[in-house]
Amino acid sequence: MKLSQKVQDMQFSPIRKFNAYAIEAKAKGKKVYHLNIGQPDIKTPKAFMDAIKGFDSEVLAYAESGGLVQLQDAIANYFKRFDMDIQRQDVLITNGGSEALNMIYTCILDYGDEVLVPEPFYTNYQTFISAAGGKIVPITTQAEEGYQYAYGDRIEKAITEKTKAISLVNPGNPTGTILSREEMRVIADVAKKHDLWIIADEVYREFAYDGREMTSFGQLEDIKERVIIVDSVSKRFSACGARIGCIVSKNQELMSNALKLAQGRLCCPTLDMIGATALYELEPSYFNEVRVEYEGRRDAAYEEIMKIPGVVCHKPGGAFYIMVKLPVESSEDFLVWLLTEFEDQGETVMYAPIQGFYGTAGLGRDELRIAYVLNKEDLVRGVELIRLGLEKYKALGYK
Ligand SMILES: Cc1ncc(COP(=O)(O)O)c(C=O)c1O
Structure with missing residues (x-):
């Protein structure tokens, strides 16, 4: 064997x-x-625990595979803060950002396909991409350059006919590097030119310092069909044990195919989704x-x-x-x-x-x-x- x-x-x-x-x-x-x-x-904000305490059904039943509608709506509303037009159907609830990544790579990769990832990278990317049959092609960054990676020429050099996506974490884990709008544009233009997906893991979105702007790749109108956002309550609301995240994308073909995977695992935990709804409804001043x-x-x-x-x-x-x-x-x-x-x-x-x-x-x-x-x-x-x-x-x- x-x-x-x-x-x-x-x-x-x-x-x-x-x-x-x-x-x-x-x-x-x-x-x-x-x-x-x-x-x-x-x-963890008290609102999470309070929402769960308010649950009064007699049966803890399966939820919809795509997630509780009120949570999808709360997330769609949250994105309005970033001037993004996200609707319920653009949000698929997952078991943490981890499952979102797993599903995304399964949806976009065939055996031997390549994903560009700035290195050093969050190590589970290796696990998720290998599980989907793909391969990481690293874009190497340097300590001396503050681990910056938005250099169009360096990214383009790594592209082959097998490249399917640029996958990045912004703000970054492990480097803490944060992209400016100009740098996001550089990456967007490369993705457009070579017809690539952008997988934007934005689970640290609010952790932007020194007055830096909180952004999302979803704000770039001209690439909205190729952007897949990964989101999660784990870091943002200090709720790692809730295991609630989501995929957010305007690409309905991707979303409807990801739903097949979501249906395969039936649903996310109902109580955690109820708690997470209250988290996404918190005032922005919470942050x-x-x-x-x-x-x-x-x-x-x-x-x-x-x-x-x-x-x-x-x-x-x-x-x-x-x-x-x-x-x-x-x-x-x-x-x-x-x-x-x-x-x-x-x-x-x-x-x-x-x-x-x-x-x-x-x-x-x-x-x-x-x-x-x-x-x-x-x-x-x-x-x-x-x-x-x-x-x-x-x-x-x-x-
Ligand atoms: C960059 C990044 N993405 C995704 C995750 C997954 O987190 P979770 O599954 O708890 O949402 C983490 C957790 O550390 C992370 O650092």
């Missing part, structure tokens, strides 16, 4: 790969600051406080990171991640050492080494991602532990 090549091509989560070391460190009594995962600590909090954390983390000698770090404009390039040969080895050998006053730190976020072998060995999802004090202490650890690591002669 043999497993499929598709599943063998997938990788285990590079974020979770080092958990065993952290568990061992904790068992030895060390406190570990987790800067490695994107689980926000912001409270102001959250944004200020994250922006403050980003600044605090960045300031502390810049105290590390030899570091390369670009202050990101969005999402809640910062990429850091350290003067080490391997950020994976350094992490294992931090968790197994190092401590400062009984404390150590965990981050996400970034090598597994690249599709190109050998890249990112000296880079890591910090998720600024902890309160400022813990965040600063976590980064300080990286600096103190690095000093010791170097003093011991490690490279």
Whole structure:
């Protein structure tokens, strides 16, 4: 018996790969600051729980495969804030943004088809695209360039007759890079010229800092038939456990074919959809406080990171991640050492080494991602532990 090549091509989560070391460190009594995962600590709005408490049917029945109509409408209304004309039929509710991605790739890829993805990328893209029989063609970005990728010539160079889509996360995970309107235009023009889909994963849309505009690829009228938006309540409303996301597209052929997949898995959890409706109905002002909090954390983390000698770090404009390039040969080895050998006053730190976020072998060995999802004090202490650890690591002669 043999497993499929598709599943063998997938990788285990590079974020979770080092958990065993952290568990061992904790068992030895060390406190570990987790800067490695994107689980926000912001409270889920009470409106979510209240809406679920108000559920009074006697049977928890299947819902429509495309989602509860009131949730589809709430999402369509939410997009009006961005001057987008989204109707109920343009919204398909999914089990998180994850299922939205899975369905989209299944809908657009045949075996051997290629998807352009700026690297480093959210690692599950590898899993979703492989599962659909496709292949990632990475658009490599550089720490020194702030991980920018909207360069028409570089993108065009990677296009072949098998290229079906440009898939991007904006604001970005893991880089925090955020596209300006001009940069979105560059990508839109390439997609138009080569007849490609744009899969715009916008699950971090509201996390745009320093007065940057919150945008959506859906705002570009001339490409609305080729844009597929991925959305989710997980990060936006700090409701990762709700498992509610959606596909948003004006392309009705795509939407009606995605519905076949939705019908195959029957429906999304009814109670979570009821809670999510209340979230999308929150006033836009809800985000102001959250944004200020994250922006403050980003600044605090960045300031502390810049105290590390030899570091390369670009202050990101969005999402809640910062990429850091350290003067080490391997950020994976350094992490294992931090968790197994190092401590400062009984404390150590965990981050996400970034090598597994690249599709190109050998890249990112000296880079890591910090998720600024902890309160400022813990965040600063976590980064300080990286600096103190690095000093010791170097003093011991490690490279
Ligand atoms: C870029 C990006 N897309 C999609 C997801 C999927 O999230 P969920 O399935 O919880 O909506 C995540 C989660 O971390 C993410 O970072």
